[in-house]
Amino acid sequence: MKAAQENLVTLNINGLQKNLYVRNAETLLYTLRDQLGLMGAKPGCENGDCGTCTILIDGTPINSCHILTVEAVNHQITTIEGLLDQTVQNDFIKNWAIQCGYCTPGYVLNSYALIENCPDPDDAVIDEWLESNICRCTGYQEIKEAVKSMLNVRKNKNGSYY
Amino acid sequence: MIAFDFEYYKPTTIQEAVTLFYDLQANGKIPHYYAGGTEFISRARMHEIQVDAVIDLKGIPDCNEFQFNGNQLVIGSAVTLTTIADSNLFPLLSDVSRAIAHRTARNKITIGGNISGHLCYREALLPFLLADSEVVIAEKKGIRTTSIHKIYQNGVQLNDGEFLIQIITDGQFSNYPYWSSKKTKHSNVNYPIVSLASMKVDGKIRVALSGVCDFPFRTEQLELVLNDTSYSEQTRIQQVLNHLPGATHNDMHGSREYREFVLAQELAKLLQRSKGVS
Numbered sequence: 136m137k138a139a140q141e142n143l144v145t146l147n148i149n150g151l152q153k154n155l156y157v158r159n160a161e162t163l164l165y166t167l168r169d170q171l172g173l174m175g176a177k178p179g180c181e182n183g184d185c186g187t188c189t190i191l192i193d194g195t196p197i198n199s200c201h202i203l204t205v206e207a208v209n210h211q212i213t214t215i216e217g218l219l220d221q222t223v224q225n226d227f228i229k230n231w232a233i234q235c236g237y238c239t240p241g242y243v244l245n246s247y248a249l250i251e252n253c254p255d256p257d258d259a260v261i262d263e264w265l266e267s268n269i270c271r272c273t274g275y276q277e278i279k280e281a282v283k284s285m286l287n288v289r290k291n292k293n294g295s296y297y
Numbered sequence: 298m299i300a301f302d303f304e305y306y307k308p309t310t311i312q313e314a315v316t317l318f319y320d321l322q323a324n325g326k327i328p329h330y331y332a333g334g335t336e337f338i339s340r341a342r343m344h345e346i347q348v349d350a351v352i353d354l355k356g357i358p359d360c361n362e363f364q365f366n367g368n369q370l371v372i373g374s375a376v377t378l379t380t381i382a383d384s385n386l387f388p389l390l391s392d393v394s395r396a397i398a399h400r401t402a403r404n405k406i407t408i409g410g411n412i413s414g415h416l417c418y419r420e421a422l423l424p425f426l427l428a429d430s431e432v433v434i435a436e437k438k439g440i441r442t443t444s445i446h447k448i449y450q451n452g453v454q455l456n457d458g459e460f461l462i463q464i465i466t467d468g469q470f471s472n473y474p475y476w477s478s479k480k481t482k483h484s485n486v487n488y489p490i491v492s493l494a495s496m497k498v499d500g501k502i503r504v505a506l507s508g509v510c511d512f513p514f515r516t517e518q519l520e521l522v523l524n525d526t527s528y529s530e531q532t533r534i535q536q537v538l539n540h541l542p543g544a545t546h547n548d549m550h551g552s553r554e555y556r557e558f559v560l561a562q563e564l565a566k567l568l569q570r571s572k573g574v575s
């Protein structure tokens with residue numbers, strides 16, 4: 136039980152242990168950006184609406200603007216900087232699924248979680264997942280194509296995409 | 298950024314959470330129960346709420362239960378909407394949950410947070426109103442079980458310091474024919490103009506609504522009117538509109554007239570669909 140308003144916590148980020156002082160009131164979005172210099176998670180609406188701040192907690196997409204940093208203790212945090220697997224990013228490039236790029240880290244992480252968690256999704260499932268993110272440049276069709284192309288490659292390789 | 302500071306507690310028992318709440322209060326502090334935290338963080342950021350301590354309920358095992366106990370479906374208040382939507386333990390609840398927010402938000406929003414939150418929609422409540430579910434509440438003296446209608450009908454009636462532990466639903470309600478529909482102003486992800494959940498139990502339609510009034514509701518009078526086959530469908534729908542339990546919600550998402558128009562359309566679809574379903 137912690138009674139202070141700021142605490143020393145250990146976060147597991149992209150496979151590394153980081154010890155840092157955080158205010159209980161701080162959201163993970165700002166800890167990542169301001170304290171750890173991980174700028175991939177972007178501030179957008181800060182209201183859970185746009186998905187540009189998406190990170191993965193234990194492999195599940197979460198809006199980092201809607202989680203207190205203290206809640207992430209004892210969980211595995213993955214940011215775009217930690218997604219060293221280039222294949223997802225490459226599929227976005229190949230399918231022209233990037234314009235200004237502001238939404239892209241969120242989309243890439245969400246798409247990665249989708250293909251990891253649902254290897255054989257139908258269109259409705261893909262839509263359900265992608266609905267969580269907003270692209271200000273409205274590249275929705277290209278983004279969906281990128282996800283489908285990742286899934287196809289994975290299927291053709293009998294499930295071993297990487 | 299949240300401009301004020303607070304203490305953060307993550308109790309592991311119900312008793313610990315309740316004791317913490319009252320101890321903090323006795324020390325002149327404002328404690329606040331916290332589950333998914335999505336509403337709290339947004340409200341705190343926008344200076345709509347200020348507290349001295351948050352008590353995170355996610356560490357309490359009873360709040361994370363999600364299973365059949367005999368014929369009773371037990372849903373802990375900290376279970377997320379994604380977990381519920383992806384399961385098929387209570388299909389109507391899964392469908393209604395899947396229509397709330399978007400998937401990433403649902404990974405964090407809890408069922409207890411949705412039905413106890415300060416927004417007027419609380420859509421996940423609708424299936425529980427139809428199923429006459431029971432709620433398990435933590436209170437100062439211990440735990441009490443009561444009808445969902447007493448606590449959540451027309452607003453949240455929890456006393457200061459009380460919190461929702463679980464919702465218990467008779468398993469038979471997972472098997473009745475059901476239909477739900479959610480109409481929003483434009484995109485799929487939005488608050489409802491009308492969210493309707495219905496079930497046919499013993500030949501009678503049950504219906505619960507969100508987005509129509511300033512609170513989600515199910516009323517006996519409305520169902521009596523809707524099931525009275527001595528009148529035409531059109532008359533029944535008009536009677537429902539005349540028997541709403543409060544003023545029709547009117548805001549930037551939808552005017553009063555528009556909400557009533559959409560409600561009439563959805564009720565017509567419901568009456569069509571329920572024909573021949575026993």
Ligand SMILES: Cc1cc2nc3c(=O)[nH]c(=O)nc-3n(C[C@H](O)[C@H](O)[C@H](O)COP(=O)(O)OP(=O)(O)OC[C@H]3O[C@@H](n4cnc5c(N)ncnc54)[C@H](O)[C@@H]3O)c2cc1C
Nearest residue numbers: 183332333334335336337398407409410413414419420461
């Ligand atoms: C992007 C987005 C879209 C949304 N769309 C919809 C929608 O379409 N339909 C809809 O109905 N809602 C919608 N919501 C609202 C959301 O369901 C509510 O704000 C809900 O309260 C969030 O749940 P939480 O677990 O994150 O709540 P928290 O922020 O943890 O809590 C919300 C409130 O409930 C109280 N509380 C939480 N758990 C308990 C408990 N067990 N017992 C007693 N009190 C408790 C807290 O004290 C707090 O006052 C949306 C939210 C977001 C972020």
Ligand code: FES
Nearest residue numbers: 179180181186200
């Ligand atoms: S910044 Fe987090 S969802 Fe928009």
Ligand code: FES
Nearest residue numbers: 234236270271272
């Ligand atoms: S590429 Fe510009 S916001 Fe999506």
